[in-house]
Amino acid sequence: MEKIMISEMPKHVGEEVRIGAWLANKRSSGKIAFLQLRDGSGFVQGVVVKADVPEDVFAAAKAIHQETSMYVTGTVVEDERSAFGYELQVSGIEVIGESDNYPITPKEHGTEFLMDHRHLWLRSKKQHAIMKVRNEIIRATYEFFNGRGFTKIDPPILTGSSPEGTSELFHTKYFDEDAYLSQSGQLYMEAAAMALGKVFSFGPTFRAEKSKTRRHLIEFWMIEPEMAFTEHAESLEVQEQYVEHIVGSVLNNCKLELGILGRDLSKLEQVKAPFPRITYDEAIEFLHKEGFDDIQWGDDFGAPHETAIAEHYDKPVFIVNYPTAIKPFYMQPHPDRDDVVLCADLIAPEGYGEIIGGSERIHDFELMKQRIEEHHLDPEAYAWYLELSKQGPVPHSGFGLGLERTVAWISGAEHVRESIPFPRLLNRLYP
Ligand code: 4AD
Ligand code: MG
Numbered sequence: 001m002e003k004i005m006i007s008e009m010p011k012h013v014g015e016e017v018r019i020g021a022w023l024a025n026k027r028s029s030g031k032i033a034f035l036q037l038r039d040g041s042g043f044v045q046g047v048v049v050k051a052d053v054p055e056d057v058f059a060a061a062k063a064i065h066q067e068t069s070m071y072v073t074g075t076v077v078e079d080e081r082s083a084f085g086y087e088l089q090v091s092g093i094e095v096i097g098e099s100d101n102y103p104i105t106p107k108e109h110g111t112e113f114l115m116d117h118r119h120l121w122l123r124s125k126k127q128h129a130i131m132k133v134r135n136e137i138i139r140a141t142y143e144f145f146n147g148r149g150f151t152k153i154d155p156p157i158l159t160g161s162s163p164e165g166t167s168e169l170f171h172t173k174y175f176d177e178d179a180y181l182s183q184s185g186q187l188y189m190e191a192a193a194m195a196l197g198k199v200f201s202f203g204p205t206f207r208a209e210k211s212k213t214r215r216h217l218i219e220f221w222m223i224e225p226e227m228a229f230t231e232h233a234e235s236l237e238v239q240e241q242y243v244e245h246i247v248g249s250v251l252n253n254c255k256l257e258l259g260i261l262g263r264d265l266s267k268l269e270q271v272k273a274p275f276p277r278i279t280y281d282e283a284i285e286f287l288h289k290e291g292f293d294d295i296q297w298g299d300d301f302g303a304p305h306e307t308a309i310a311e312h313y314d315k316p317v318f319i320v321n322y323p324t325a326i327k328p329f330y331m332q333p334h335p336d337r338d339d340v341v342l343c344a345d346l347i348a349p350e351g352y353g354e355i356i357g358g359s360e361r362i363h364d365f366e367l368m369k370q371r372i373e374e375h376h377l378d379p380e381a382y383a384w385y386l387e388l389s390k391q392g393p394v395p396h397s398g399f400g401l402g403l404e405r406t407v408a409w410i411s412g413a414e415h416v417r418e419s420i421p422f423p424r425l426l427n428r429l430y431p
Pocket of ligand 2: 345354356
């Protein structure tokens with residue numbers, strides 16, 4: 001008998017098959033047992049009818065507990081009532097391992113309890129769906145960039161430099177030297193873009209940020225494309241096409257998961273390029289009109305500001321040209337104004353906040369040298385980076401998309417802690 005995955009059942013209707021599975025949930029009476037089975041690839045209902053199976057099989061169905069592992073044999077049948085569309089008419093159950101008072105039951109549990117049991121919580125239907133959405137976004141990311149001539153480049157994680165400011169660095173010893181966990185691979189991606197033209201990275205980044213919000217992780221994964229001979233306006237076009245592509249891919253390939261998550265699809269279906277662009281100046285003016293008296297030109301936006309701006313649109317919105325003073329050292333000045341830079345943050349709808357930060361980079365040697373000095377960065381640590389603007393410098397632009405914020409937005413999860421398998425938060429390194 002063929003051993004298959006639950007996700008393969010549509011190809012095996014009418015056949016008797018064998019699956020490895022855990023019991024997710026169960027309902028039973030004297031004559032029939034309904035087993036919610038999961039195998040990692042999906043969830044299916046197994047129906048055990050007392051009159052149709054040997055006595056020991058029905059006894060096993062009655063005895064198993066939530067998360068008991070087993071091999072189950074049965075016939076795949078179509079079932080219009082289930083979201084999956086199929087069920088298994090069980091003919092045999094072979095228990096592999098018992099479960100011992102599985103702590104996460106179908107009742108409500110508090111968030112801290114679930115976070116303490118994250119190693120088990122991942123097995124639940126909603127968490128499973130979010131991980132599937134995450135995987136689809138990663139798959140679609142490779143598809144998008146590989147399809148457009150980008151080369152995947154892996155920047156180092158142990159570094160001596162800090163693109164996004166020195167206040168949020170994780171420090172470690174590198175033998176006798178000081179090192180930091182990467183907060184962004186950007187500077188290395190710029191070097192790589194000068195070698196390979198268009199590059200993208202996908203890897204973990206670290207921020208020792210004492211923020212405890214639904215948008216902040218200490219360790220998060222970032223996709224960082226970088227493009228030579230590319231001005232900022234062209235980079236914005238790549239960004240909106242990329243975001244349209246990942247949202248479209250999830251809509252096409254994760255229908256079951258979005259259903260489980262109860263996601264409002266009409267909101268996602270509107271995410272089509274082009275996205276609106278407003279300047280930082282316009283954003284400040286808009287906020288003042290909306291009654292936000294707390295913010296002044298030159299301030300960075302907080303979550304309530306971003307949410308108010310995003311609520312005005314049904315698509316993600318670019319806020320362009322932020323003040324030079326609140327952005328990192330490497331950003332290209334606006335051609336007509338000294339006080340703003342050629343950059344943009346992409347703000348997701350529905351209160352999910354900034355999902356992309358990007359900019360054109362300085363490629364003038366003197367200006368870059370001056371900025372490194374102004375920001376009190378160690379000239380030795382940045383010597384290699386500065387050298388890039390001496391060796392055939394070209395206009396170049398890039399951006400970083402935060403994977404977890406994007407997963408949270410697309411899957412409708414209320415907090416980024418659910419969009420990464422094992423979140424690192426301000427007060428959490430366990431499990
Ligand atoms: O805006 P950020 O800091 O930009 C950079 O790091 C640039 N060097 C990227 C580049 O141009 N190559 O971060 C980029 C994105 C943010 O828009 C956000 O989505 C995500 O990374 N991000 C976080 N996600 C979760 N937790 C945090 N603490 C995050 N900090 C940034
Ligand atoms: Mg940012």
